[in-house]
Amino acid sequence: MPRSTRADYKTFRTITTRWMDNDAYGHMNNVVHYSLFDTAVNGWLIEGGVLDIHKGEQIGLVVETGCRYFAEMAFPDTIHAGIRVAKLGNSSVRYEIGLFRNDEDAAAAEGFFVHVYVDAATRRPALLDPALRTLLESVAS
Secondary structure: OOOOEHHHOOEEEEEEOOHHHEOOOOOEOHHHHHHHHHHHHHHHHHHOOOOOOOOOOEEEEEEEEEEEEOOOOOOOOEEEEEEEEEEEOOOEEEEEEEEEEOOOOEOOEEEEEEEEEEEOOOOOEOOOOHHHHHHHHOOEO
């Protein structure tokens, strides 16, 4: 499967790498990619007004993740995280994220994670909030 390009995503978040993101081999450690995925999606949800991490009645729990690596990234690169929704269910969503290094058009890494949305108090699956669903539909592929 070929790697994606910026044109494959509908929204982006810019994330600056940090010195601590580099590992002993001089590139960004693989675990950092997952942190970037979380940062991009949750920041987008917060900015969209559909996630309140302190008082919200609904939260998304990660139930599955994956990543494919194509090219190295390292501090001091600027990462542009493309976000799209590949599958939208009643209480779940599959996010796909492309990480683009600086001005490069081809993804350096691509990942996904699945959120199951639950009631924050009971931790039981709950139907997606209508405002959340609307935002997710805006980037659905």
